[in-house]
Amino acid sequence: MPDNDSTSSPDPEVLNFHYTPADAAISGSEENPHAKATTHCPDTLNALVDAFGEDAIGPVETYANEDTVYVPKSRIADVCRFLREEQGFAYLADLGGIDRFTQEDRFEVFYNVVNMEAQKRLRVKIRVDEDDLHVPTVTSVYRSANWNEREAYDMLGLIFDGHPDLRRMYMPEDFEYYPLRKEFPQLGVPGSLPLPPQAPDGELTMDPFAAAHGSKPVKSYEEPPVEDND
Structure with a gap:
């Protein structure tokens, strides 16, 4: 039975945490406060379908007016070249890998490309199965992809075919693991x-x-040692 007299130790102080409240679900009829016009590119998506066909482009996901288009990994270099040369997306802002930790198409590679003149931004994604980790490099299209692809190789084990210098960036060459995989x-x-x-x-x-x-x-x-001067 607990001791309730005045000599019992006091309850520990409870720390006050300030949580950010979650946004309420937004229906299709309401305006999303996070939506920006720069990330919605219907004309570019239509141009991709016209150039590569409906079977090669899609699906397209849109959240908060932000478009993400999926393409087959075998066509990623061609798609990036089309976006750069025909649609003005001359700047590769970011490229990276994601471990979805699924049995099929476990990994994703995302490409954030920007048309600075038109002030448009588009995200392109490919899926990569664990049984075939090879991905065509886009360094011939965007030179800035060099280190991004090396980082994805180093952290996830994705192999970018045609990369001019595919070697690890952070880990030793003989390191046996990939630190950003979910099982690490x-x-x-x-x-x-x-x-x-x-x-x-x-x-x-x-x-x-x-x-x-x-x-x-x-x-x-x-x-x-601390000297006691008392």
């Missing part, structure tokens, strides 16, 4: 990546999160 543990894989010693005369650190796994890491410095 958040605390890393102990022993997979030796790190520099934390002390000048120490050994290599084989576990990047030693404290989380129950061992006490060596301090990289020794604090001087």
